Amino acid sequence: MCSTRIGVLGCGYWGPKLARNLHEMDDVELAWLCDLKQDYLGRACELYPEARPTTDYHDVLKDDIDAVAIATPVTTHYRLAKEALEAGKHILVEKPLAASTQEATDLAEYADRQGLAAMVGHTFQHNAAVNAVRDLVQQGELGDVYYVDATRANLGLFQTDINVMWDLAPHDVSILIHLLGQDPLEVSAQGVACVQRARSVHDVVYMKLFFPNCVMANIRVSWLDPVKTRRVIVVGSKKMLVYDDVLDDKVTLYDKGVEIPPFTVTPEEFHLSYRHGAETPVPYDWREPLRVECESFVHWITTGQRSCSDAWMGARVVRVLESAQTSLLNGGGRETVRS
Numbered sequence: 001m002c003s004t005r006i007g008v009l010g011c012g013y014w015g016p017k018l019a020r021n022l023h024e025m026d027d028v029e030l031a032w033l034c035d036l037k038q039d040y041l042g043r044a045c046e047l048y049p050e051a052r053p054t055t056d057y058h059d060v061l062k063d064d065i066d067a068v069a070i071a072t073p074v075t076t077h078y079r080l081a082k083e084a085l086e087a088g089k090h091i092l093v094e095k096p097l098a099a100s101t102q103e104a105t106d107l108a109e110y111a112d113r114q115g116l117a118a119m120v121g122h123t124f125q126h127n128a129a130v131n132a133v134r135d136l137v138q139q140g141e142l143g144d145v146y147y148v149d150a151t152r153a154n155l156g157l158f159q160t161d162i163n164v165m166w167d168l169a170p171h172d173v174s175i176l177i178h179l180l181g182q183d184p185l186e187v188s189a190q191g192v193a194c195v196q197r198a199r200s201v202h203d204v205v206y207m208k209l210f211f212p213n214c215v216m217a218n219i220r221v222s223w224l225d226p227v228k229t230r231r232v233i234v235v236g237s238k239k240m241l242v243y244d245d246v247l248d249d250k251v252t253l254y255d256k257g258v259e260i261p262p263f264t265v266t267p268e269e270f271h272l273s274y275r276h277g278a279e280t281p282v283p284y285d286w287r288e289p290l291r292v293e294c295e296s297f298v299h300w301i302t303t304g305q306r307s308c309s310d311a312w313m314g315a316r317v318v319r320v321l322e323s324a325q326t327s328l329l330n331g332g333g334r335e336t337v338r339s
């Protein structure tokens, strides 16, 4: 079988996880590992000695490889990704795709023009539990979605170049767009910079997203929380569900709801009826989402079949974050998400 040859740029926290998955895939050759820091590079190369090491990404781009996976800080994504595309490489760029909508859109357009695969690492779009939730929502099992509440919190990992919203919310925004099949029309965000106050780097942010048909979503992201929480609650007119990524049984469907009486004349006759039905675990076939994501990238390269987390999806998420950032800096007012 002919292998897809891939280099990984960035061997900090996330790069080695990409390297592990690519190394374990039969149809992939992990050809290069690259990091500016010699000690990080050395550690990664000990684990994957088949890959050639370098501290200069130009070595990777000059070589006759098919693709690069980019797991460097967000502010470097655009430059590295664009140079990789210009060198004729397919790209898998970690989330968020870029630091601005203009950069993200440019990558998506350029990749399409060159016929190259350009994917963003929205890992949760490749998560079987999230896809089970999406199927229930899109099949109408929950009825009309009333609202969604998402929490992504833990102690750390603090970043210095971006705030918590740009670090963690790409996951939740991509999950919401993926579940609802729509982009928000407006967004607002409020937050605080507790630990890095002097540098105004927000470590706790509350976002509100306003979707068509009056569907509202709340996202709380925090690096300053005592408990690791990765939870999405979807409340519909018929049923409700909780997706908790920290649990083994990640998705539970609740046959709970409230009905108003069909017809009443007096306030005394008006009694809401509450339904407390069964709580059912939702089945799904679990595989490591990052592996599914890497397979989706290689599948796109080898067959031309586009991944669900393509660069255009990356640009849609960055557009929401950019509007939310404007709101965050302007006191939390509602901002239009430009299409």
Ligand SMILES: NC(=O)c1ccc[n+]([C@@H]2O[C@H](COP(=O)([O-])OP(=O)(O)OC[C@H]3O[C@@H](n4cnc5c(N)ncnc54)[C@H](O)[C@@H]3O)[C@@H](O)[C@H]2O)c1
Pocket: 009, 010, 011, 012, 013, 014, 015, 034, 035, 036, 037, 040, 055, 057, 070, 071, 072, 073, 074, 076, 094, 095, 096, 121, 122, 123, 167
């Ligand atoms: N999908 C996920 O769940 C997930 C989880 C964590 C991080 N990430 C993403 O992965 C990316 C990296 O995050 P991280 O936590 O690994 O950061 P990190 O700081 O631990 O690692 C980044 C590495 O990139 C290296 N680097 C910087 N510029 C470089 C260059 N020009 N050439 C080669 N190497 C360079 C740095 O030396 C560093 O070792 C970010 O975009 C982040 O959002 C994604």
